[in-house]
Amino acid sequence: MQDRLDAERCSRMLKAVADPERLKIIQCLFEAPHNVGEVAEILKTEIANVSHHLGVLRNAGLVKDRRKGRHIVYSLNKSLFEESSDASVLNLGCCRLDFGQASPEG
Structure with a gap:
């Protein structure tokens, strides 16, 4: 059987977003x-x-980090988000989450 969903990746991403705090x-x-x-x-x-949850999101590839002085700044992995005129959509490959009118920065 062909794994069209990339089940392992999809499962990891769904677990990462399956928490209200995340x-x-x-x-x-x-x-x-x-x-x-x-x-x-x-x-x-x-x-x-927050640090724990950001780690989970980073390990799933949803969030990127970069050092800025003494701090680590977190941003969304924009390659996973689709923009349209009325929505920002997180595309996990197996499914999509619509975040309404927000727009990712990065």
Whole structure:
């Protein structure tokens, strides 16, 4: 049988977005790239919690990081997002998540 969905990759991505906190982080990163402290402040949650979730998103390939001085700044992996006039869509290959009118920065 041909694996048209790339089941392993799809499963890893779905697991990464299958948490409400991670979906909130993705929405936050639609606005602009942020470091862990900024995300924690925006979402009003603990830095350790955000750091853990960003690690999961990074390992799944949904988020990229880059060093900026003493901080690591996280942004969405724009190659996984499709833009149209009325929506930003996360394309996981096996399915798509519509994030409405947000637009990823990067």
